[in-house]
Amino acid sequence: MINTKVNICGVELKNPVMTASGTFGSGREFSDFIDLNRLGAVVVKGVAAVPWKGNPAPRIAEVYGGMLNSVGLQNPGVDWFIENDIPFLRQFDTKIIVNVCGHSVEEYENVVKKLQGQDIDMLELNISCPNVSEGGMSFGTDPKMAENVVKAVKKLADKPLIVKLTPNVTDITEIAKAAVSGGADALSLINTLTGMKIDIYRRKPVLQRKVGGMSGPAVKPVAVRMVYQVAKAVDVPIIGMGGISNAEDALEFIMAGATGVSLGTANFVDPYATVKTVEGIEEYMRKYGVNDLSEIRGIIE
Amino acid sequence: MKKTETAVVLSNNKLSEGIYDIVLECPECAAMAKAGQFIEIYPDNGVNLLARPISICEVGEKTLRIVFQVVGKGTELFSGLMEGDSVRILGTCGNGYDLKSGSALLVGGGIGVPPLLETAKRLIAAGSDVTVVLGFRSGSFLSEEFKKAGAKVYIATDDGSVGFKGNVVDLIKSEDLTADTVYSCGPKIMLKFLALHCEERNMPLQVSMEERMACGIGACVGCVVKIKDETAADGWAHKKVCKDGPVFDSKEVCWE
Structure with missing residues (x-):
């Protein structure tokens, strides 16, 4: 009998498979295709204190083996989220992880205050979005700022706090340690890598904002390496993501040290990708005699 | 309710330079398709990951017809599809046109023309008097099919090679074409000037x-x-x- 359950900061997930924030809405769009009850957790699209309009289009560019986005965290705000998305997701037997975004410490605090007492399972602090000019990634590239914002939010959080890290730094373990010392209960990584694409016929960048965040299978080796490094550097659970499309990819992250795994861009390529990954992990465990994922987690020395 | 489906290519014809006409057998998507909707087609070549949104030109009992222009790597790949090949699709997407009773003016520009064919057919079947204005840079495609469907057809070309020399909005003004509802698909600049004209003439306009x-x-x-x-x-x-x-x-x- 295989056990796919994983425990992240006291929250038990039926399996390690989650959705990467911003690629899955709050699950509504995917319920035509998949049974949301099959997922370990749904990590919802970033929620801000007030509605955000995001960046002007074009916001999407395809690149070799992946894509760029410059959406800029468009969202209808925390009040709308509480009223509409929590009741929707609670119809399903899956955990709810709320991605929290802000332009300033105060804005992050305001979201977390409003989420106090709400029927959710965990918070994910987004200090790594490359597509906003204030806040976002600027908090996630400076260890001191990262530690401070995590500390401020942790004081108000009544749920376990995951901190999502950017790969756009020289040494990700430095930021990881800073987040943990600020009070992060878990870490998720990686957010997108900054990238750019130029349309040579129009002689202009494809994205209106010129630069965006790169995701998809092409970034996976970078993400695996960073999860491996961070797993060796800190003692909190890690949620790995970055180009995961299937069970083989997910298992690489688990062996690198991740407790949970998230699929992002893969949801755009195949709306069934998450459930296929759950099934693929089960199949691997049966086939190779893995009874519990802890047997293979972080086995790479 | 959207679905993914493996669609089988029944035919692929080149309509004009860079314009391809493919009939897909896809019973599930065909059953729910509405005029003005689109489908997503996945390149599935391991490199180009994202699906391409392609408008629905005609809906059959078990088939969808798409007419598209080669604009990049995905559409270039689709242009080479042959009878019997299969492609993964997702559909049907978007809201489609809100088909109203009364007379209709359909205005298409370039690769915005195809979705108007199913729209024209449905409006005609519902008893509407349909006039179609099609704009192209040079030459034309699909215009005969609009005539066959029972629409009155006007053509404008930038170079004057077919019909009126000029843009669709100038043609509409010069022929003084009016209708209870205007439906349109085409480049943003065309839609913008059409919107100005329709507002002046107090004609409701739906733009894709x-x-x-x-x-x-x-x-x-x-x-x-x-x-x-x-x-x-x-x-x-x-x-x-x-x-x-x-x-x-x-x-x-x-x-x-």
């Missing part, structure tokens, strides 16, 4: 918009356009082409 998208189902929030919104402090909101559109009331669009 286009934007780069990733998922096609409303999750990625990539394909946004600026739409008027009285509930927003500054009077507008970003709406998704794939889910809130592609068809919008022209009076709601923030033309820039």
